[in-house]
Amino acid sequence: MKLKYSSLLLGLILPITYATAEVSLIPPDAKAGECYAKVVIPAKYKTVDERVLVQEASNQITVIPAKYEWIEEKVEITPAGKKLLTVPATYKKVTETIEVKPATRSWHTSLKTDSAPVSKEILVAAKLKGVDLDNATPKSCYKEYFMPEKYKTVEEEIVVQKETTKNEIVPAVYEMVEKTIEIKPASKKTITVPATYEFKEERVLIEKEKTVWKKGTNPAQKLDGATGEIMCLVKVPAVYNTIKKKVVKTPATTKVVDIPAETKTIKVKKLVSPSETKTITIPAVKKSIEKKVLDTKSEFSWVKVGESVDKGWKHTGHSICLLETPALTKNIVKTVLETNATTKEIEIKPTFQTMKVKKLVEEAKEVKTPIEAVYKTVAKTEKVSDAYQSWERILCQTNMNKEVILKIQEALKAKNYNPGKIDGVLGKDTRMALDKYQRDNSLATGGITYETLNALKVEL
Numbered sequence: 421m422k423l424k425y426s427s428l429l430l431g432l433i434l435p436i437t438y439a440t441a442e443v444s445l446i447p448p449d450a451k452a453g454e455c456y457a458k459v460v461i462p463a464k465y466k467t468v469d470e471r472v473l474v475q476e477a478s479n480q481i482t483v484i485p486a487k488y489e490w491i492e493e494k495v496e497i498t499p500a501g502k503k504l505l506t507v508p509a510t511y512k513k514v515t516e517t518i519e520v521k522p523a524t525r526s527w528h529t530s531l532k533t534d535s536a537p538v539s540k541e542i543l544v545a546a547k548l549k550g551v552d553l554d555n556a557t558p559k560s561c562y563k564e565y566f567m568p569e570k571y572k573t574v575e576e577e578i579v580v581q582k583e584t585t586k587n588e589i590v591p592a593v594y595e596m597v598e599k600t601i602e603i604k605p606a607s608k609k610t611i612t613v614p615a616t617y618e619f620k621e622e623r624v625l626i627e628k629e630k631t632v633w634k635k636g637t638n639p640a641q642k643l644d645g646a647t648g649e650i651m652c653l654v655k656v657p658a659v660y661n662t663i664k665k666k667v668v669k670t671p672a673t674t675k676v677v678d679i680p681a682e683t684k685t686i687k688v689k690k691l692v693s694p695s696e697t698k699t700i701t702i703p704a705v706k707k708s709i710e711k712k713v714l715d716t717k718s719e720f721s722w723v724k725v726g727e728s729v730d731k732g733w734k735h736t737g738h739s740i741c742l743l744e745t746p747a748l749t750k751n752i753v754k755t756v757l758e759t760n761a762t763t764k765e766i767e768i769k770p771t772f773q774t775m776k777v778k779k780l781v782e783e784a785k786e787v788k789t790p791i792e793a794v795y796k797t798v799a800k801t802e803k804v805s806d807a808y809q810s811w812e813r814i815l816c817q818t819n820m821n822k823e824v825i826l827k828i829q830e831a832l833k834a835k836n837y838n839p840g841k842i843d844g845v846l847g848k849d850t851r852m853a854l855d856k857y858q859r860d861n862s863l864a865t866g867g868i869t870y871e872t873l874n875a876l877k878v879e880l
Contacts, residue, residue, distance in 0.1 A: 447811035467799050470518075475755040475794035478509055481763065482787045488778035500770040504784050509761035514754050521748035522803065531559060531741045538740045546740055549722045558744035561725040565733040572715040581705035590696040594689035604682035615672035619664050629658040752796065820868075824880060825850070828868070831876035832857060 483506050527543060528535040547553050551562055720736070723729050763786050822844035829839040832853045840849025854872070858865045863872050873880070 465521075465803055468802055469797045469799055471795050471797055475511075476757050477793040478757050478791045479761060480789040480791055481506055481508075481761040482789065483763065484785050484787060486780060486784040487782035489781055490776045491779050492774075492776050494772070494774035498768060498771045498778070499780060501768045501780065501783075503766040503768055504786060505764045505766060506786075507762045507764055510758045511755050512758045514756055515751050516754055517749045517751050519747045520750050520799070523747040524745045525558065526743055526745075527553070527740045528743050529739055529741070531561065531743065533743070535741070535743075542738060542740060546722050549720065551722045551740075556742050558742050561739060561741040562722045563725060564720060564722050564736045564738040565729060566721075566736050567716075567719045567733050569718040570715045571712040573710050573712055575708050576711055577706055577708050579704055580707045583704040584702045586700040586702055588698040588700060590698070592695035593692040595692055596687050597690045598685060599688045600683055600685045601688070602681055603684045606681035607679045609677045609679055610674050611677060613673040613675065616669045617666050618669045620667055621662055622665050623660055623662050625658065626661050627656075627659040630656050755794075824878070827878045828854065828873075828876060831878050835876070 483504050486501070527538040529538060543553060546562060546564070549564075721733065723733075725739075825846050826842065826844045829842045829844070829850055832839040832850070833842065835857065837853040837857045838849065839853045840847055854868065855865060857863070857876075858872055861875060863869070863875060
């Protein structure tokens with residue numbers, strides 16, 4: 421797990437459940453005077469109907485009794501026969517749990533349900549350090565630690581004074597004599613004639629006209645800390661500066677003047693014997709000093725919460741925790757066939773007597789009537805697309821005023837979202853109502869986008 425630490429971006433508030441598509445650093449196709457913000461486009465769902473079996477198909481059995489006629493003879497009063505008894509089908513009720521909304525998993529800064537999602541960059545850094553994000557269990561947390569670089573003290577011998585030589589001089593011997601000498605040779609002197617100048621004004625282009633992206637602000641940017649960067653494209657005019665320039669009127673020149681030599685008779689020293697030098701070697705001087713050198717570089721590592729951390733490792737403040745939202749299920753009671761309907765035969769012994777007796781004309785029989793299966797339609801929610809980030813045009817200082825806020829408050833109130841006092845001020849109640857309306861209607865969150873204004877039918 422001890423890999424080299426890569427620099428992390430500071431966008432720690434962006435949701436981890438966003439689609440992994442990259443968002444451009446600046447808004448595309450922007451115009452000067454417009455403001456944009458990175459907003460969260462929520463995941464989209466659709467409701468589908470599913471046909472669920474609640475009772476299986478079966479048969480209903482009806483018994484048609486035997487037919488007889490009366491005759492007078494000494495015969496069996498009741499002939500030997502069989503009696504059919506209906507044994508009805510039995511049913512049982514079972515409860516089946518079906519999933520109507522799938523479970524979701526996302527990484528947050530803590531296990532609290534209202535904790536902020538972790539940015540994609542943090543997750544990439546954790547994965548590079550060996551955290552198995554795909555197979556992590558829900559409610560597991562990891563913390564990032566770092567080990568500072570370490571130094572060690574070593575001794576080094578340095579030369580504080582190099583080896584040198586020293587010369588001892590034996591002075592020369594002189595005698596005094598008279599000599600005429602030139603104390604100042606003939607020469608020439610160059611005189612400078614300075615240049616003359618004048619001042620002229622000139623208008624200089626300092627910076628061309630351009631458009632630049634500047635950070636903007638949005639009164640709704642505090643909603644759940646989910647607002648992304650707000651960028652405004654501003655036109656900056658060209659910059660000129662009038663300067664005074666010093667220009668040459670007449671260039672500088674020179675003229676040469678001759679200066680004669682000067683002589684003088686003086687007493688001078690005449691060399692009798694030259695001076696001598698004697699060389700002495702001075703050895704080098706050395707000294708041992710202590711110096712600190714890098715022993716080990718700094719390292720970064722991610723450790724699962726609950727596991728021991730070696731001494732010396734310090735927490736960087738970055739944490740990731742896996743939260744799981746359970747699937748939404750619904751219980752449906754079904755009636756299912758336990759045993760099929762049947763018939764049971766009972767032997768009937770014959771009886772004899774001289775009398776009117778019944779004579780069997782047609783034996784009893786059973787008739788099976790099919791019972792169709794029973795179904796029920798259940799509504800289920802399926803995800804159509806994941807949440808993602810996008811640049812959206814938003815309201816900012818250039819087009820945000822009290823009248824616009826009043827329209828937004830009135831539109832929210834008309835749709836049963838309480839904005840608080842209708843006063844043209846984007847307060848806490850109005851921001852919370854606006855955020856709830858955006859989430860309920862699968863609109864982008866994180867700013868007052870033009871998509872939200874169109875949904876509220878607010879015109880600027």
